[in-house]
Amino acid sequence: MVKQVDLKYGIAFGFAGFIIALAGMFYATGMLDLRFPAVIGAGFFGGGVLGSLVRRLNKKGEERKAGFIFLCIVLIAGIPSIAEYTYDILTGNWKIWKLISIFAFAYLISYEVFCVIKSEEVKK
Known part of the structure; x- marks a missing residue:
């Protein structure tokens, strides 16, 4: 079961990944396409949740x-x-x-x- 702390970390990393990818893609290509940053943000969200979950399991x-x-x-x-x-x-x-x-x-x-x-x- 995923705790709220895990989801908060995941949401924070997801938004950070989305913004970083969006800014990086805009500076690299000069256009805004939301599909690529959304995939990066979802990856950061999943990594944040799973990383927090694994950390909590190791502490226990x-x-x-x-x-x-x-x-x-x-x-x-x-x-x-x-x-x-x-x-x-x-x-x-x-x-x-x-x-x-x-x-x-x-x-x-x-x-x-x-x-x-x-x-x-x-x-x-």
Whole structure:
């Protein structure tokens, strides 16, 4: 369950991300299009809520739940990137940053799986 503090952090980061993206896009392109900053603001909102939630779980001593949430986020972002970059490398359109990204995501996923497995749930 999300607390009000988590939502307040998420809303603050969402508005900040929206304003920063809107200002940056206006200075870069000279026109205002609200679709791009809205996506950035939604990303900041989600990151603010999830970051606050994970922080609260870590403070309470529930590292397993916090690690599992972080593992899910890394999997959602990592699996499509690994698949796309692997396809690009196999078809000959490779760059060094794509290879580094594959190894970085694989390391993050394996590290988080290890952290979730070795953490113990708090028994009450």
